[in-house]
Amino acid sequence: MGRVRDGLFRPWTAVLLVGVTAVAGFGLYWFQPWKLWQDETVREALPEAVTTAPAAPAATAAPGGAPSGTASTAPPPGPVTLASGELISHEHATTGTVSLVRLADGSRVVRLEGLDTSNGPDLRVWLTDAPVKEGRAGWHVFDDGRYVDLGALKGNKGSQNYALPEDADPSAWTSVSIWCDRFDVSFGAAELAPAA
Secondary structure, three states, rough: OHHHHHHHHHHHHHHHHHHHHHHHHHHHHOOOOHHOOOOEEOOOOOOOOOOOOOOOOOOEEEEOOEEEEOOOOOOOOEEEEEEEEOOOOOOOOEEEEEEEEOOOOEEEEEEEEEEEEOOOOOOOEEOOOOOOOOOOHHHHHHHOOOEEEEEEOOOOOOEEEOOOOOOOHHHOEEEEEEEOOOEEEEEEEEEEEEEO
């Protein structure tokens, strides 16, 4: 009798084991808890615009044989900070600075400097029109309005650049969030204040 009962329970045990394994596997994939102990450091310099120097005007001889024109080779204008702010913590402790920078070629980037936050699944850099709020009140506001997804966070530590689309009007965006798209929560955010 005991052998018959053992035989009846073995299929259910196997089904239960498969179910528990599947749930555990999905949970590990979804939450990716190992990322909390894995840091990814990125050290990108601010991009330098590649420009071609304008051709020097042809020099003409003035009376007396001296050239009347001189070549003007002024360096191209460097990067200009349009707005900046300090990151504050939301769901995870987050520090660093954020700058909206116009490069010499007219392109713009969001630059994160000295970033230090937790790693996590599906972290993105969002440029948004949402206000930055302290504490839990600020965790979920960034997907309530408009935002531009600048791409996956390259690393949870260090300095890095994210290009803005050409049609993005810098004056329309007031904040940057390190956004966890999987759980719809901000790890940290900065309010962008226009540069003086």
